[in-house]
Amino acid sequence: MKIGILSRNSKLYSTRRLIEACEQRGHQAVVIDALRCYMNINSDQPSIHSKGESLEGFDAIIPRIGASVTFYGCAVLRQFEMMGVYPVNESVAITRSRDKLRSMQLLSRRKVGMPITGFASKPDDIKDLLDMVGGAPVVIKLLEGTQGIGVVLAETRKAAESVIEAFLGLRANIMVQEFIKEADGADIRCFVIGDKVIAAMKRQGAEGEFRSNLHRGGSASLVRITPEERRTAVEAAKVMGLRVAGVDLLRSHRGPLVMEVNSSPGLEGIEAATGKDVAGMIIEYIEKNAKPQRTRTRGKG
Ligand SMILES: Nc1ncnc2c1ncn2[C@@H]1O[C@H](COP(=O)(O)OP(=O)(O)OP(=O)(O)O)[C@@H](O)[C@H]1O
Numbered sequence: 686m687k688i689g690i691l692s693r694n695s696k697l698y699s700t701r702r703l704i705e706a707c708e709q710r711g712h713q714a715v716v717i718d719a720l721r722c723y724m725n726i727n728s729d730q731p732s733i734h735s736k737g738e739s740l741e742g743f744d745a746i747i748p749r750i751g752a753s754v755t756f757y758g759c760a761v762l763r764q765f766e767m768m769g770v771y772p773v774n775e776s777v778a779i780t781r782s783r784d785k786l787r788s789m790q791l792l793s794r795r796k797v798g799m800p801i802t803g804f805a806s807k808p809d810d811i812k813d814l815l816d817m818v819g820g821a822p823v824v825i826k827l828l829e830g831t832q833g834i835g836v837v838l839a840e841t842r843k844a845a846e847s848v849i850e851a852f853l854g855l856r857a858n859i860m861v862q863e864f865i866k867e868a869d870g871a872d873i874r875c876f877v878i879g880d881k882v883i884a885a886m887k888r889q890g891a892e893g894e895f896r897s898n899l900h901r902g903g904s905a906s907l908v909r910i911t912p913e914e915r916r917t918a919v920e921a922a923k924v925m926g927l928r929v930a931g932v933d934l935l936r937s938h939r940g941p942l943v944m945e946v947n948s949s950p951g952l953e954g955i956e957a958a959t960g961k962d963v964a965g966m967i968i969e970y971i972e973k974n975a976k977p978q979r980t981r982t983r984g985k986g
């Protein structure tokens with residue numbers, strides 16, 4: 686098969702591993718930088734060019750679209766879908782999962798467990814917003830944050846009010862969330878392919894840190910997950926419409942709670958922690974499922 690990897694940088698660990706896994710299994714891998722692509726949108730023959738050449742003959746595309754290029758990256762993926770190429774994750778599902786508010790609303794509609802979460806843009810009553818989520822301690826998150834930056838634990842009501850005021854003064858959209866103390870500075874990353882969790886790791890924050898992000902000094906290890914955690918992760922990916930996803934769970938007294946569903950989950954941490962050939966499993970999934978015109982939405986809404 687000819688498999689396109691939509692990635693800005695062929696030297697990234699995940700991209701390199703996917704190329705390797707394609708080649709090991711006798712496929713041709715082509716790395717495509719979405720930002721360099723230009724497209725012809727017309728009613729009979731959509732096409733995509735890059736560096737003066739037409740990108741054709743692909744059997745599947747693996748989108749690895751970074752958060753900063755979601756808009757254009759998804760447009761390029763949508764163009765491939767219009768040409769009938771099989772995407773591992775569809776553009777519609779990626780766009781959906783990148784909108785944190787929308788994702789949480791969809792998960793709650795399907796009764797997937799999640800921390801009690803409040804959203805606000807310009808609340809006129811911060812006290813009431815805090816009451817809505819059960820009062821301090823709360824975790825306050827900047828919607829645009831990543832790698833743990835912009836995630837603050839406010840242990841008292843006073844602290845929560847000042848942090849919320851400060852963030853709102855910067856005109857940021859925020860999420861105010863029930864603090865899951867019993868998670869004890871750890872979260873579980875479940876790597877979902879199709880309808881299975883194929884690998885899982887526990888990320889534990891550094892001593893005294895409630896955030897488990899590896900970028901904040903956390904460490905990852907292999908973990909056995911419960912059947913309920915497995916079901917929750919698979920259901921969360923399904924609700925988002927993602928065939929490959931990284932689902933982050935917090936272990937709480939009332940069961941697993943979904944924090945986030947990631948549409949381009951990194952391979953380095955999970956392969957190192959579990960020793961599994963996750964890249965190979967993604968390619969194997971493509972071998973079983975990729976067929977022309979198999980996109981469910983073909984980029985429709
Ligand atoms: N409600 C919560 N209760 C307990 N711990 C939390 C809660 N929310 C987040 N954490 C901890 O903080 C870490 C960072 O939070 P989160 O994953 O939401 O933000 P991020 O990593 O900056 O964003 P993203 O995952 O979207 O890149 C989590 O991995 C988790 O360990």
Ligand SMILES: [Mg+2]
Nearest residue numbers: 832833933945
């Ligand atoms: Mg995170």
